[in-house]
Amino acid sequence: MTGHLPALLIAVPLIGGVISLFLRGRFLPWAWAQIITTAVLVITCGLVEAVLTGGTITYRFGGWPQEWGIAYRIDALNVFVLFIVALIGCVATIYARYSVDDEIPSDRHHLFYCIWLLALVGLLGITATADVFNVYVLLEVSSLTLYALIAMGKNRDRRALTGALRYVIIGSVGASFILLGIGYLLMVTGTLNLPDMARQLAAMPEAARNRTVLVAFAFLFVGLSVKMALFPLHMWLPNAYGSAPSAVSALVAATATKVGVYMAVRFLFSVFGPGFTFTALSTEVGDFTFTCDGVLLVLACLGVLYTGIEAMRQRELKWILAYSSLGQISYMVIGLALLNRDGVTGGIIHLLNHALIKGGLFMAAGCAVFALASQRLDDLNGLGRRMPRTAAAILVGGFGLIGFPLTAGFVSKWYLVKGALAAGHPTVAVVLMLGSVFALVYVWRVVERMYFTAPAADAPIPRRLPLSMEVCTWFLVGGSVLIGIAGKPFADLAGRAADEALGGHALMISTPATPSSPQAVEP
Amino acid sequence: MNLVTALANYWVAIAIMMIGLYGIIAKRNLIKQAIALGIFQTGIFLFYVSMAVVKGGTVPVWFTLADGSKHPGPYDNPLPHCLMLTAIVVSVSVFAVAIAIIINIRRSYGTIEEDEILAIEAGEGPGT
Numbered sequence: 140m141t142g143h144l145p146a147l148l149i150a151v152p153l154i155g156g157v158i159s160l161f162l163r164g165r166f167l168p169w170a171w172a173q174i175i176t177t178a179v180l181v182i183t184c185g186l187v188e189a190v191l192t193g194g195t196i197t198y199r200f201g202g203w204p205q206e207w208g209i210a211y212r213i214d215a216l217n218v219f220v221l222f223i224v225a226l227i228g229c230v231a232t233i234y235a236r237y238s239v240d241d242e243i244p245s246d247r248h249h250l251f252y253c254i255w256l257l258a259l260v261g262l263l264g265i266t267a268t269a270d271v272f273n274v275y276v277l278l279e280v281s282s283l284t285l286y287a288l289i290a291m292g293k294n295r296d297r298r299a300l301t302g303a304l305r306y307v308i309i310g311s312v313g314a315s316f317i318l319l320g321i322g323y324l325l326m327v328t329g330t331l332n333l334p335d336m337a338r339q340l341a342a343m344p345e346a347a348r349n350r351t352v353l354v355a356f357a358f359l360f361v362g363l364s365v366k367m368a369l370f371p372l373h374m375w376l377p378n379a380y381g382s383a384p385s386a387v388s389a390l391v392a393a394t395a396t397k398v399g400v401y402m403a404v405r406f407l408f409s410v411f412g413p414g415f416t417f418t419a420l421s422t423e424v425g426d427f428t429f430t431c432d433g434v435l436l437v438l439a440c441l442g443v444l445y446t447g448i449e450a451m452r453q454r455e456l457k458w459i460l461a462y463s464s465l466g467q468i469s470y471m472v473i474g475l476a477l478l479n480r481d482g483v484t485g486g487i488i489h490l491l492n493h494a495l496i497k498g499g500l501f502m503a504a505g506c507a508v509f510a511l512a513s514q515r516l517d518d519l520n521g522l523g524r525r526m527p528r529t530a531a532a533i534l535v536g537g538f539g540l541i542g543f544p545l546t547a548g549f550v551s552k553w554y555l556v557k558g559a560l561a562a563g564h565p566t567v568a569v570v571l572m573l574g575s576v577f578a579l580v581y582v583w584r585v586v587e588r589m590y591f592t593a594p595a596a597d598a599p600i601p602r603r604l605p606l607s608m609e610v611c612t613w614f615l616v617g618g619s620v621l622i623g624i625a626g627k628p629f630a631d632l633a634g635r636a637a638d639e640a641l642g643g644h645a646l647m648i649s650t651p652a653t654p655s656s657p658q659a660v661e662p
Numbered sequence: 663m664n665l666v667t668a669l670a671n672y673w674v675a676i677a678i679m680m681i682g683l684y685g686i687i688a689k690r691n692l693i694k695q696a697i698a699l700g701i702f703q704t705g706i707f708l709f710y711v712s713m714a715v716v717k718g719g720t721v722p723v724w725f726t727l728a729d730g731s732k733h734p735g736p737y738d739n740p741l742p743h744c745l746m747l748t749a750i751v752v753s754v755s756v757f758a759v760a761i762a763i764i765i766n767i768r769r770s771y772g773t774i775e776e777d778e779i780l781a782i783e784a785g786e787g788p789g790t
Contacts, residue, residue, distance in 0.1 A: 272745055279752045283759055290763050297770045301779055304763045308686060311699055311756050315706055318749060322710050325742070 144189065145198035145211040148182050148221070149264050151175060156256030165245050169236050172252040176229040179259065183218075183225035190218045197269070205269070206335050212269035216639040219487065219632060220266045220401045223494045227393040227615075228259045231498070234611035235386035238505050242295050242384045251291060258284035258390070262398050269333040271321050271410075274402065278317065278366070281398070282310050285391055289383040295508070302378030309375040313365025320359035324410075327351050334647045337410050341648040347419035356420070359406050360431075367399030369435075369472060370442030373465050377449075380461035385505025388457060392464050393498035397490045400471050404640050407431070407475075412644040417478060435476035440570040442469035447577025451584065456504045456514045456533075459581055460497065463540055466574055467493045473567060474555050480637055482558025485551050487640070488633035492547035492622060496539035499615030503532040506608050510601035516585065521594030526601050528609055530589045532616045537582035539619045542575045547619035550626040671712035679705030692767065692774045696760040703753040707746045714742040 155175035162168045189196060195214040199205050213221070235255070243251050261281025265274055286307045292299030325331060327349065328339040346352050361372070368376045376396075380388050407416045421430045443466050450462035467489070474486020506529045507522065508514050523530040535546070542548035552571060559567040622629050666673065682705060685698025715738055722737040764774055771779050 272748075276748055276752065279756070283752075283755055286759050286763070290766065293766060293770065298783060300763055300767045300770060301783065304692065304760065304767065307756065307760045307763065308695055308699060312683070312686060312702065315703055318706055319709070322706070322713065322742075326713055331741075 143198075144182050144185050145196060145213055145267055146200065148179065148186065148267060149260055151178050151182065152256045152260045152263070156253050156260065159249055159253045159256060162249050165240060165248055168249040168252040169232070169239070172235075172256055173229075173232050175256055176225075176232045176259065179263070180225045180229040183221050186213055187218050187222055190215060205332050206330060209268070209270045209273055210332060211267045212333065213267055214639050214643065215632075215635040216404065216487075216643065217266045217401065219636045220397060220490065221263060223397060223491050224259065224262045224266065224394045227390060227494055227498050228262075230611050230614055231386055231390040231393070231502075233607055234389065234502055234505070236607055237605040238386045238509060238608060239384065241509055243291055244294065247291070251288070254284040254287050255390075258288060262394050265398050266401055270331050271324065271333060271336065272331045274405075275314065275318050275321055278314055278402075281395065282306075282314060285387075285395060286310070288387045289379050289391070292383045292387065295384070296382040298378060299382040299384075302375075302382050306375045306379045309365060309372075313362045313372070316358045316362030316365070318362075320355045320357075320362060323351050323355035323358065327355070333405070333410060337412060337644060338648045340410065340415065341412060341644075347415060353420075356411060356416075363399065363403045363406060364438075367396050367403055367472070368465055368468055370438055370445060370465065370469060373442070373446070376465060377458055377461040380464065380501075381455060381458040385501065385508050388460075389498050389501035389505065392460070392501050393494040396464065396468050397471075397494055400468065400475070400486075400490065403472075404475060408640045409644050409647065412648070413478065413641065414644075432476040432478055435472055436564065436567060439469040439472040439476065440567060442466065443473075443570055443574040444577070447574055447581070450581040451577065453581075454516050456507065456516065456519065456585065457501065459585065460500050460504060463578065463581065464493075464497055466578070467497065467540070470551065470555060470571070470574065473571070474551075474558060475640075477555075477558040477562045477564070477567070478641075479558050479561050480634070480641065481554050481561055483637035483640055484630065484634045485554030485558055487636045488554065488626075488630055489551035491629060491633070492539070492551050492619060495615045495619040495622070496536050496547060499532060499612055499619060500536040500540075502608070502612040502615060503529050503536060506532075506604055506612060509608065510604055511599060516588050517595075518598070519585070519588050520592040520598065522588070523590040525594060525598070526604070529604070529612070532612050533589065534586060535620060536616050537578075537586065539616075539623070541578040541582055545620065545623045547622040547626065549623055550630060554630070671715075672709065675705050675709040675712060677705075678702075678708060681705075690776045692764045692776060693761075695776075696757060696764065699760065700753060700757050703749070703756075707749060707753075710742040710746050710749070714739040 264277035290303035682702025
């Protein structure tokens, strides 16, 4: 049974999603989704345990040799991402019960939970698979479902429609670029299997001078940048996150872009390999050397500054959080582009930290929307007295965004700054600090409204919040504080994932192709 | 000249992709943008399918001919064709989702011209 966990990870939510189409009413579809997401979380925990004790798992569907068939490959790096997705998926489903009741017409609930589960299939599948075409298909599964989930925010805010459509157009172009890049790679390597592809590329003499490989790299780089919303290809994100249904915002913000960042790590580090991506691709123009990590660092630093300023200008809570997400994604990219163990660890642990912080904050924003039917800052005046627990959650989560000591944000910042200094990029360390200052300003704008502004005389009395919504919010916010206080075990996990990202390629290309005997688990 | 004739299929595929990409960027009508997206993806299908072609290749099916010789000799790579079947399904679904959202936009905003929608949104200011 445990040998088949990688297949069950996808099969359970996929079949569960289809079954939920046949359930009716408000309670049944949700309860079913809750059972499925809990099962997924249990399966993922099993995988975490298996990978931590037994090392990398390769699962071959149908027992085909992995060069021919489809294989799932789960190592220290993607099991970390799988855990984030499964955990947030489970918690967000608990949260969704009343939030979705409030925002989606009740005759649509079974459809909502169907695509909700299918979105999880896509996100988990992209992360687990070792087949590049599978990556594309599951990427489209997750994207298509997310477009629909976001558009369902139309009942509360019609901008959800324009946001979703922009996401459809830009996201599809990005995915098509990834498809093109995969096509060029298929042309030169003749394989779709990820480790096999890495092996072929590494064996190719002068791969960095091969026009086809370069074009493949360029298409993949741009496509992945769109999917992880790296500045300046981020314009689809704020409207989509800002106007989606609250539960969807929490799920998407905490998982979708993380999976995008993971895909970038997979392609840049594992398929092409650090030697190709960051050394062989360097181009000298005059006295200046362009490198891939340099380009990533510059884009991410500009992203931190630009989105920080944009976040300060927003007048709605969820839009502030959306712009802040962009800055936080830039932190992860900075960490990865630093290329040393501290930096990459910082980038990877920030995947988890940001998922908890931003998931919690979007849930808190959802609580405010539920109780006040508004997310405008003007309507949040005096929230500290009107909804003390929600306001406190926003405050604590905001500290995490700033990177205040004793919060998870501090742990990531610590590793990132350490990595930046070790890599000899003091400017990057300064940008990281500036990012915190910007975060302080935009968080303060909210805090000032909540605690130091009297509510308008005709301000509505907030509706009573369901317990489950508050518990979920505090679970994620509290989790982020827990990592801030006792982050060592999580940092160790992220460190193992960083080792996998940095050293996995060398290991992958040195292992010979797997024998063709059907065998589920590789030692 | 050789560059043109030998790679004609790729030139056509790239040209179709660029027409689609131009449409996505330049057209302000949402339906036209969705159609342009479809054109762009069609270019990619053509690219994949043409890369599978082998000179003198036929269908990759095993059978024995009347004269007792085994077929196939050289055959086209079937893998990209299979991939594109999946990609076509994906492309159709994307188009369907896009059209569904555009219908909702038409109902809600009363227009499918991007400029007019942006003007309406700018006039509204932040919603609730």
